[in-house]
Amino acid sequence: MAKFSGEEKLNAVLRYLNGNESARSIAKEIGVLHPNLLTWVKHYKQRGVDAFVKQYTNYSAQFKLDVLNFMIEHGTSLTETAAIFHIVAPSTICVWRKQFETKGFDALQSKKKGRPSMKKETNKQPKQVLVEGSPEALRAEIDRLRMENEYFKKVEYLSSSQGKITKEDKVKVIYELRHKYPVKALVAFAKIPRSTYYVLVKKMNRPDPDAEVKAEIQAIYNEHEGRYGYRRIRDELANRGQKVNHKKVQRIMKELGLKCIVRMKKYKSYKGTFGKITDNILNRNFKADAPNEKWVTDITEFKLFGEKLYLSPVLDLFNGEIITYTIGSRPTYSLVSEMLEMALARLPEVHKLLMHSDQGWHYQMKQYRHALEARGIVQSMSRKGNCHDNSVMENFFGIMKSEFLYLKEFENVEQFKIELDQYMNYYNTKRIKAKLKLSPVQYRTQFIQAA
Structure with missing residues (x-):
């Protein structure tokens, strides 16, 4: 107006x-x-x-x-x-x-208008000039040495975990010692500008804007026992309604010292031509449009309590789900035949299934090939010495060993088998696959409901 x-x-x-x-x-x-x-x-x-x-x-x-x-x-x-x-x-x-x-x-009462004067009234006495050798000079030197000693001890303690002294470390120490020694003397000794000190103190006293996300990331990491890297943690956060950039998740995990576990090698079952070798029909086309279109299988070896165990699973390429598995103390044919029998029990009567494996001697056996033919299953084999032709199965073994075998401590073989069964259930029903953004069973259920 x-x-x-x-x-x-x-x-x-x-x-x-x-x-x-x-x-x-x-x-x-x-x-x-x-x-x-x-x-x-x-x-x-x-x-x-x-x-x-x-x-x-x-x-x-x-x-x-x-x-x-x-x-x-x-x-x-x-x-x-x-x-x-x-x-x-x-x-x-x-x-x-x-x-x-x-x-x-x-x-x-009316307040005085205008900007307040920048001049401060002070009762400070002129700076006293210390005479060398005087009691005052000796006292000042003792105080300086005490300050330097305390400063070094505290900075060394803070920086020991990361192996270097950061500005933030220096500021934390100065802030802690500010009541005992002058800030001016401390920042001069630490060789940081006083303005930098006050800026970092201001930031230090602010609440952490990522506190909730950090707690959620730590909880997810602990829940999955260190098996999740930053990509899967990002996906799990998204499933919980929190959209967080993968770079931010990676940065926070680095700050918290959270690291996914490293993978190891697998058992090789190839012994040369034993029976009949089939063509590589799968040809590294690991994509399936529906459940029970493409299955892959292989055998891996564990060493526990001075003895060996062998695991034979079947994996559906549609969603990475473990259809079934067997485990035994020897890599005999029964290990594979029992696995195949349990897997076929879950296969619908009407199907167009392709079963892929490496050229392990078990899969060249006449009994194995006839069992597939009887159910109308097309057999496919990797090329000789080429692990990439069955890389999805190889990948599963690497994940399972790093997330389960090398992560846990077992009292005996029986406990190992019980916890392996729990891990397989966790892998199928709860563990997020980065490509699917869901667990295998969740993805299959979603597909069936949408069909």
């Missing part, structure tokens, strides 16, 4: 008082709210032309108190009181009332 001069206000009031025009029409014409126009009228009736002469507005505290008392005693409104005491804005009285009610009479 535009400002009006005293003359403009007076003209508008006189037009209204002539009785030929309404307050609304006059207010609309000159561009003012009509309640404001009526306020001008009240001011004019109380003080006449003087109401529109600019007055000195630096009111004393006593004047403010008198105005408030008058309004209470006579029950006048803010507008009426402002007109009587010639106060330009009625809202000013409202401010005084709030100040008085909250902080008392002292709040009504």
Whole structure:
């Protein structure tokens, strides 16, 4: 709203008082709210032309108190009181009332205007020049040596885990010692600018904006016993409704010292041509459009308690799900035949399944090939000595060993088998596959429901 001069206000009031025009029409014409126009009228009736002469507005505290008392005693409104005491804005009285009610009479005192002086009153004495060898000089030297000793001890303790001293380490130590020694002396000794110290202290005292995400990442990492890297943790966060960039997850994991476990090698079952070798029909086309289209299998070896164990699983390339598995103390054909029997029990009667393996002697056996033919399953084999042709199975073995075998400690073989079964269930039902953003069973269930 535009400002009006005293003359403009007076003209508008006189037009209204002539009785030929309404307050609304006059207010609309000159561009003012009509309640404001009526306020001008009240001011004019109380003080006449003087109401529109600019007055000195630096009111004393006593004047403010008198105005408030008058309004209470006579029950006048803010507008009426402002007109009587010639106060330009009625809202000013409202401010005084709030100040008085909250902080008392002292709040009504007028504050000094303008910027405060930068000069500080000080009672500091001129800096004393220490004479070499004097008791004061010796005391100052002792204090300096104490400061340096404490500083070094604390910085060394903070930096021992990372092997280097950072600015943040220095600032933490200075902040801790600030009550014992002058900050000026500490920052000079630490060789960091005083401005840098105060900037980092300010940041240090702020709440960590990533505190909740860090707690969630730590919880996911612990829940999966260190098996998840930053990509799977990012996917799990997304499943829990938190969209976090993978680079941020990686940075936070590095800050927290969280690292995924390294993988190891697998057992090789190739012994040369033993029976019949089939073509590599799979040809590294590891993508399947539906469950039970492409299965892969292989054997891997464990060494526990001075003896060997052999694992033979079947994996569905559609979702990476472990269909079934067998485990034994020797890599005999029964290890594979029992695995195949359990897997075929889960296979629908109508199917177009391709079964892929390496050229291990078990898969060249006549019994194995006939079992596949009897169910109408097409057999496929990797090329000789080429592990990449069955890389999905190889990848599973690497994951399973790094997340389970090398992570846990077992009391005996029986406990190992029990916990292996628990891990297989966890792998199928709970563990997120980075490519799927879901666990294998969740992905298969979603596919079936959508079909």
